Amino acid sequence: MIRYALTRILLLALGLLVASVLIFATLRVLPGDVAQMIAGTEGTPAQVEALRAELGLDRPLATQYLDWIGGVLTGDLGASMLTGAPVLGELAEKARVTVPLGIGALVIALALALPLGVVAALRRDRASGAALAMGSQLVAAIPVVWAGMMLVVVFAVGLGWFPAQGFPRGGWQQPGAALAALALPALTIGVVEGAMLMRFVRSATLAALGQDYVRTAAAKGLTRTQALLRHGLPNVGMSVVTVLGIQIAGILVGAVVIEQVFNLPGIGRMLVADVGARDLVKVQGELLALTGFVLVVGFLVDLAHHAVDPRQRERA
Template identity: 75%
Template sequence: MTRYALTRLALLVLGLFVASAVIFLTLRVLPGDIAQVIAGTNSTPEQVAGIRERLGLDRPLPVQYLDWIGGVFRADLGRSLLTGTPVADELAEKAEVTVPLGILSLVIALAISLPLGVLSAMWRGRAAGTALSVTAQGLAAVPVVWAGMVLVVVFAVWLGWLPAQGFPRAGWDQPALALRSLLLPALTIGIVEGAMLLRFVRSATLQAVGQDYVRTAAAKGLTRDAALIRHGLPNVGLSVITVLGLQIAGIIVGSVVIEQLFGLPGIGRMLVADVANRDLPKVQGELLVLTSFVLIVGFLVDLVHRVIDPRQRESA
């Protein structure tokens, strides 16, 4: 197990280095010049060149990359080219919205997919099971923006239960208002991601029904459903853990769009604005943090799966 963990950790570190290099180089080929943005439309070429020199943008790309990645190791993601504020500080502030939104979305997705996915499999061949399966297929195909707009119309416009946009200026100093502001965006992401995960849970449950240990338990006197719940669901849980990494990545991608739609001051909304403004240090930091989070979650999911699955431990 230790050898496996160290190998996966080495791959994680390598993946982070590759991701940082890809992020850095990709941003350098985007059109536009941040020095021109800062200088203004009426600036002279000499003024633009002076700004480029002051910001270090005239240095060779390998030097700029090494400076940036060296700062990352010191927990310094640089400063915004437009405002001069530390990128790490702004990320920490915006994470107070994005992280709770992601956690709440994941909880909703699991609350939908786990029980309904198992029921859909147990009710296979019945009208209720078919209805659950068809509904999940339809919801999984719905664009998250369209789902958000429908929920806004229903819960914010028609019923008036939840706010359509915004986040309290006092933030989590007003926890009730902050939570109400996140419920509708989290429902939007959670329903769509939950529908996708429901299909996977149903498939894993149906596969477990056909396993020998479930049939043996049924032959010893348990009903099919009781045998599945007692002996099959633990293996379904292992399969769900494996796919959770992909679901979390989907939630992160969805949050970028949803924060724009619901006017939430999170990392996703900040990222879109910074890309438009060509604020490279901020965009680099935001993309690296989001990518690192996805890679680290995948690493932890692999370790947890290895720990709780005795078959994998024996094959080590």
């Protein structure tokens, strides 16, 4: 287990290094000049060049990258070129919206996908099972923006149960208002991601039902449901753990979009605004933090799967 963990840590570090190079290089080929944006339309060429020197944009790209990655290794993601505010501090502030949103969406997705996926598999030969399978395919195909707008029309505009947009100025000092503001966004992401996960749970459950040990248990007098619950669900659970990292990445991408729809002051909305403002240092810090989060989640999922699956331990 220790050897496997060390190998995964090395791969994680390599993935972060490659991601940092790609992020830095990609942002440097985008059109626009942050120095020109700061100077404005009335800025003279001399003023623009002075700003470029002040911001360090006139240095070789390799030097800029090494300075940036050196700061990252010490826990410093840099400071905004426009405001001078530390990127890490702003990420921590915006994460107070994005993280609860993602957790809520994940809980909703799991609460829908696990029981409904199992039921759809157990009733695959019945109309209810076919309806659940078809419904999951339809919901999974719905764009998250459209789903959010429909939920706003029904639950915010029509029924008035939740606010349509925004987040309370007091933040989590107003917990009731904060939870109400995140309810529809979390439900939007959770339902769409839950439909995708449900299809996988159904497939994993069907595969478990076809295993010899489940059929043997059924032949000894257990019903198909009892045999699955006693002997098949552990394998279904391991399969779900395997794709959990992908689902969390999907939830993160959904949060970036949904924060625009619901006007939430989270990381996604900040990232879109910073890209438009051409704030290179801030954007590259935000992208690296998000990429690192996804890679770490994948790393933890790999460790969990290795720990609970004896076949993985034997291969290691």
